[in-house]
Amino acid sequence: MALEAQGIDKSFPGVRALDNVSFQLPKGEVVGLVGENGAGKSTLLKILSGAYSADAGSLAVHGAQATIRSPKDAARYGIGIVHQEQSLVGAITVAENIMLGIEGDALKSGVFRWKSLHARARAALDVLGVSLPTDVPTRNLSFVQRQLVEIAKATAVAMSGSDTPILILDEPTSVLEGQDLETLFALIDHIRSFGSVIFVAHRLDEVLRVSNRLVVMKDGKVVAQEDPAHTTEADLHRLMVGRSSSSEFYLTTRQRDVTDVPPTLEVSHLTRRGEYGDISFSVRPGEILGLVGVVGSGRESLSRALVGAEPFDSGTINIDGKPAKLSSTVAAVKAGIGYVPAERKVEGIINGAGVDENMLLGAPAQAANGLVMNKSKARQLVAQWIDQLTIRTPKQSTDIMNLSGGNQQKVVLGRWLLSDKLKVLVLDHPTRGLDVGAKEDVYQAIRDACDRGVTILLVADSLEEAIGLCNRLLVFRDGEITAAIDAPPTAKPRPIDLVGGMV
Known part of the structure; x- marks a missing residue:
């Protein structure tokens, strides 16, 4: 041996x-x-x-x-x-x-x-x-x-x-x-x-x-x-x-029909030289829009621009019909935009801080009376989302670095979902490194957010995931949108239908 x-x-x-x-x-x-x-x-x-x-x-x-x-x-x-x-x-x-x-x-x-x-x-x-x-x-x-x-x-x-x-x-x-x-x-x-x-x-x-x-x-x-x-x-x-896989892994039957509501997010002619150019699209409340493409196609850089993490050279972004100046991540949060980054250990969590502290970062006002944190309210709010997202942690105050990667990811997701001011949620590879059970929990949370009317942009971990979760798909290649494909619950496209526009 x-x-x-x-x-x-x-x-x-x-x-x-x-x-x-x-x-x-x-x-x-x-x-x-x-x-x-x-x-x-x-x-x-x-x-x-x-x-x-x-x-x-x-x-x-x-x-x-x-x-x-x-x-x-x-x-x-x-x-x-x-x-x-x-x-x-x-x-x-x-x-x-x-x-x-x-x-x-x-x-x-x-x-x-x-x-x-x-x-x-x-x-x-x-x-x-x-x-x-x-x-x-x-x-x-x-x-x-x-x-x-x-x-x-x-x-x-x-x-x-x-x-x-x-x-x-x-x-x-x-x-x-x-x-x-x-x-x-x-x-x-x-x-x-x-x-x-x-x-x-x-x-x-x-x-x-x-x-x-x-x-x-x-x-x-x-x-x-x-x-x-x-x-x-x-x-x-x-x-x-400890249980069989759901035959409805992506909960496609819960996909919402959002054709008759005005868009929450409107992007017009967004351009960043060397990354993407003249990108325009809109997304409605409760809708999941997938951005698919190979690494370097422009979708990751675009998603970071939408949360104020990267600048862009020209174009406009509107939230609820009003111009949004997303000059920083702080400005994006104030506009009602949340972000689950691909590199959770670098950008998503604060090592040394507890699960509760990490979870409340996105919306501290939810657990406050005016400018003062209400500890009882904070404990109840964190407990609710630990339970709802099935986060495995000994205590709310446990250092987040002691949790597994999947449970850390759920904390980052819960940070935004607990906010009643959330309008747009940008998910960059939200299930990267997660086991199948944790993925099911995340998919459930995504569908629940859609039921609340949250608009979601998804950079998925696989084409199958993007197809299964999304209402529509934008295909990126070399910084351009090469195709826009509908993905209704009863007529999902195949991965091969997307690959031609990616390469």
Whole structure:
């Protein structure tokens, strides 16, 4: 066995994160690790990579007992991890990023031996069969190229301790699609020839595709270990969530007919040079408008302009028929616009603050008497939305950084939904990194918001999600709208109907 975990326990104040967790990773195989947000996956990965120490249990690497109390210990045993959020330093080169912290004789007395550093970085890329220049800053690379550098870095770290590395890939596909996904899948297949992989993803079809065996976690326990050849997505959903997947996953029957009401949001000839040009559309109360396109098509930049996070050069934005000057995010909030960003850890949450504090950021007046916070009202309001969004947290005051990614995302969504002044909600990949159960909760919340008359703009995580949720779809390519497609409940378009306008 490349790795064996036996009886791993881990507790935090008020929470038992892992309860007698055991599993095996055979040499040359990929183990798919799946579970709901909060199931214990992240805690387990942090123990395997040395960020946490287990309270009880044992680990064996290549048949020998292993004591892992730090990332350096993990590297010594040949374990490397690619985290869900990219951690590269954009201003330094590919070579410097790959060898950061493991420079060895390429760094002496504070002076780099650049020839040696680049040679070692190229060797790490060669092991993976990846061809990338090592002398360019990583900020100049595409997202998938940066992801390949992350994997090369983890491989270099692991191979500094073992010729048969163990790589942990935590949500490596969360923002990839199309050919970029195929590139990553081919790389994972190649890694089997010299190492072993723990693969974590919320897209169940991907886990079934790349894994040799599956480990399913729920409530801190391993509840099943399955053979992908005899397991379906529906099986995994039932094991993870404890119930069967709804046949009405996107709640399409709740899609509202909004044809006879005036628009809440009107965008006219909006332009930002180099990003998008002459964009015009309108959205009505209770309507969901999807913005679809490949990365760099202009839809992300446009959505950020609508919430005051990025400037635009010309055009107008009207809310309820009146011009809106969205010079900042503060101005957007005052105009009744909420925003759930794609990068929740960077822009969506305040680490160190409680769930309650994070949730009340968008509308503090909802829990105040005049200028003074009413603590009782605040507790009741936060409790209502914790319950409504099924947020798993020990207490309202729990530091949000201690929640799983899916529960953090629900807090960010609740921040806007609790406001009675919300008119427009811009959702940028709102289900990125969420398990199927958490996605169902988010879809329910989106439909509930539509029932209140909230106007929603959606940059979805997949074409299927956009089609399933939206009333209409705008297709973007190179900063232009190439198609506007209706998506009524009884006549939804197919993904192929959209792809022609995207590429």
